[in-house]
Amino acid sequence: MALDVLLRLLILAAVASAMPMPGAADPAGAGLAIGFYDKTCPKAEELVLEEMRDIVHEDRTLGPALLRLLFHDCFVRVGCDGSIMLKSRSKKGERDAKPMSYSLRGFHEVERIKAKLEDECPLTVSCADIIIMAARDAVYLTNGPRFPVETGRRDGKVSSCVDAENDLAPPNANIVDLKTYFSVKNLSWKDLVVLSGSHTIGRAQCNAFAPDRLYNNSGKGVQDPTLDKAYAPELRERCEPGNEKDETRVDMDPKSPYEFDLSYYRDVLSNRTLFVSDQALLDDKLTRDYVARMAAAESTEEYFHDYAAAMINMGRMEVLTGDNGEIRKICSAYVD
Numbered sequence: 001m002a003l004d005v006l007l008r009l010l011i012l013a014a015v016a017s018a019m020p021m022p023g024a025a026d027p028a029g030a031g032l033a034i035g036f037y038d039k040t041c042p043k044a045e046e047l048v049l050e051e052m053r054d055i056v057h058e059d060r061t062l063g064p065a066l067l068r069l070l071f072h073d074c075f076v077r078v079g080c081d082g083s084i085m086l087k088s089r090s091k092k093g094e095r096d097a098k099p100m101s102y103s104l105r106g107f108h109e110v111e112r113i114k115a116k117l118e119d120e121c122p123l124t125v126s127c128a129d130i131i132i133m134a135a136r137d138a139v140y141l142t143n144g145p146r147f148p149v150e151t152g153r154r155d156g157k158v159s160s161c162v163d164a165e166n167d168l169a170p171p172n173a174n175i176v177d178l179k180t181y182f183s184v185k186n187l188s189w190k191d192l193v194v195l196s197g198s199h200t201i202g203r204a205q206c207n208a209f210a211p212d213r214l215y216n217n218s219g220k221g222v223q224d225p226t227l228d229k230a231y232a233p234e235l236r237e238r239c240e241p242g243n244e245k246d247e248t249r250v251d252m253d254p255k256s257p258y259e260f261d262l263s264y265y266r267d268v269l270s271n272r273t274l275f276v277s278d279q280a281l282l283d284d285k286l287t288r289d290y291v292a293r294m295a296a297a298e299s300t301e302e303y304f305h306d307y308a309a310a311m312i313n314m315g316r317m318e319v320l321t322g323d324n325g326e327i328r329k330i331c332s333a334y335v336d
Contacts, residue, residue: 031321032150036129041121044151045133051113052137060258063138064202065105070135071198071314072104073128075185077163079317081156082127085110085331088159093335097164103205103247107332110134114331127331128153132315139307142201144260147308150315154325159335171204172212175280175287185317187310193287194310197294197303199252199278200264206239206246209274215241226279228271235274250274262303265294 037044056063073084076094084094085107095104110130117125129151140146169181182192214235217224223232240246251257252274253264267273268281268291281287294303 032152032316032319034148034150036150036152037121037125041117041124043120044117044125044129047116047120048113048130048133049137049140051116052134052141055109055112056138056141061203062106062109063141063258064198066109066131067135067138067198068202069104069106069110070131071195072164072168073131074314074317075169075181076167077158077160078156079185079319080128080132080153080315081320081325082131082153082328082331083156083159084131085127085333086156086159086335087332088161088335090336092161093159094161094164095159097161097168103249106134110331114329118329123327123329125151126153126155126325126327128155128319128325130331132311136311139198139201139260142258142260144201145304145308147304147311150312152319152321154320154322155328155331156320156325157335169277171208172276173280174276175283178277178280179284185314187313187317189284189286190290190306191310191313193281193290194303194306195314196278196281197262197264197307199273199275200256200262201253201258201260203249203251203257204274206248206250207244209250209276210235210239210241210246211244212276213274214239224276224279226271231272262294262297262300265291269295 052063052066055066069084070080072094073082074080077083084104086093086095088096095107110127113130113134114125114127117130132149132153133151136146136149167181169178173181178192179189182188213224213227214232215221215223235250238248238250240248253259253267255263255267264273264278268278271279273279281291297303
């Protein structure tokens, strides 16, 4: 299975690099800058943070949801281009792909922020930039770091469920597959292990993890043998066996689900995470060593520094800038 995924992704990457496309993205992230809107919309970041404060105050689950929305936007197709927001009447957009079926949320909140920015400076700030600023502020508002993010992205015009199904690592991915998905996007093993720490906040639906972790690991009808034996019964009480549509939500970091801290790495080291892809970080020396160091750390300083760097790396992936893409007035426009 890992070999099949590896070959498929490498072939896709080779084909993509060999075929120049009109309006192609810039893989180096040229055109992005910290303070890109300083002259054209100087209050942009302030307005995003202000609106995010209200959003998280009203429903604290929306902060982690918006962080997850960023990951789905950035890893699909050309990168962080706001295409995750586009709707498809024929149900063939990114939002309609199977990986999106696990309760992807935050679309309305992005539109809410966009409306504020349209009032302030019409057709200036892209949906893509709103998503990354909102995600950054979601981290900050759960006591994580607030770091400068580069802006200047433009919005993509294409949204395809096929791209989402090919580009997103599934929650049951092993370490070889995970590193492959990241390397195809020019992200490193360190970006992988650092960004995985985003699972320190938020919740996941049972249907996203229970089949692999609790009831049918590797298709053998058994519990994942790596899952902590004392933790498994707690999860079984929440997640119904055999129900592939179980939308019950479970905290990804039960000790501090809305605190951006190092608990995630302690959970990984203790075999108490929800996803196979979390547990997989222990199956590689480099990622395992990083997990162990963060689990033992007395301060979040190193991690917060690394997280900011990894978020910037992800935000630069194959972005649309300059004359490419567009600035949409409504982020959730129809693509067909």
